[in-house]
Amino acid sequence: xxxxxxxxxxxxxxxxxxxxxxxxxxxxxxxxxxxxxxxxxxxxxxxxxxxxxxxxxxxxxxxxxxxxxxxxxxxxxxxxxxxxxxxxxxxxxxxxxxxxxxxxxxxxxxxxxxxxxxxxxxxxxxxxxxxxxxxxxxxxxxxxxxxxxxxxxxx
Ligand code: HEM
Numbered sequence: 001x002x003x004x005x006x007x008x009x010x011x012x013x014x015x016x017x018x019x020x021x022x023x024x025x026x027x028x029x030x031x032x033x034x035x036x037x038x039x040x041x042x043x044x045x046x047x048x049x050x051x052x053x054x055x056x057x058x059x060x061x062x063x064x065x066x067x068x069x070x071x072x073x074x075x076x077x078x079x080x081x082x083x084x085x086x087x088x089x090x091x092x093x094x095x096x097x098x099x100x101x102x103x104x105x106x107x108x109x110x111x112x113x114x115x116x117x118x119x120x121x122x123x124x125x126x127x128x129x130x131x132x133x134x135x136x137x138x139x140x141x142x143x144x145x146x147x148x149x150x151x152x153x154x155x
Pocket of ligand 1: 017066071074081143147150
């Protein structure tokens with residue numbers, strides 16, 4: 001595999017990161033906007049709700065690009081990166097991103113969905129909104145951690 005091919009994989013990696021981490025951030029901002037509209041005008045909030053659902057597919061597309069390009073780079077340099085501490089920690093953080101993003105977010109998300117379907121705003125909803133925000137903030141912090149690890153490459 002030539003250096004050009006490796007660099008193409010790295011560019012794809014950055015594109016995937018932009019899509020996935022960018023979507024995570026926009027999801028966070030849009031959810032805030034959605035909830036404030038939801039409290040006053042449910043009909044209007046439907047537009048943002050549908051937009052939030054549509055955003056989710058970009059998380060998958062971004063993750064796919066990150067994984068495919070990451071694996072392509074590792075095919076060439078696995079002996080170099082595989083042995084280094086930053087890379088090993090990065091893989092653990094990646095696992096946490098998957099658990100937090102797919103597992104916890106879906107669990108809290110489906111609870112939230114059932115609250116949103118009800119007419120009255122239940123008291124317990126505030127707790128679920130808080131949990132949802134915590135999951136979103138953790139996800140962004142995990143991304144930040146991967147950026148630091150990948151750029152500084154501590155060994
Ligand atoms: C959410 C997941 C991931 C994020 C946010 C992420 C982020 C990054 C960032 C910011 C860089 C530095 C890019 C640069 O030097 O300009 C990088 C480099 C790298 N990533 Fe990832 N990465 C992720 C997943 C993966 C996976 C799954 C693999 C391998 C299977 C991987 C392999 C690599 C390698 C080998 C480099 C070093 C490239 C180089 O400096 O030549 N990454 N990653």
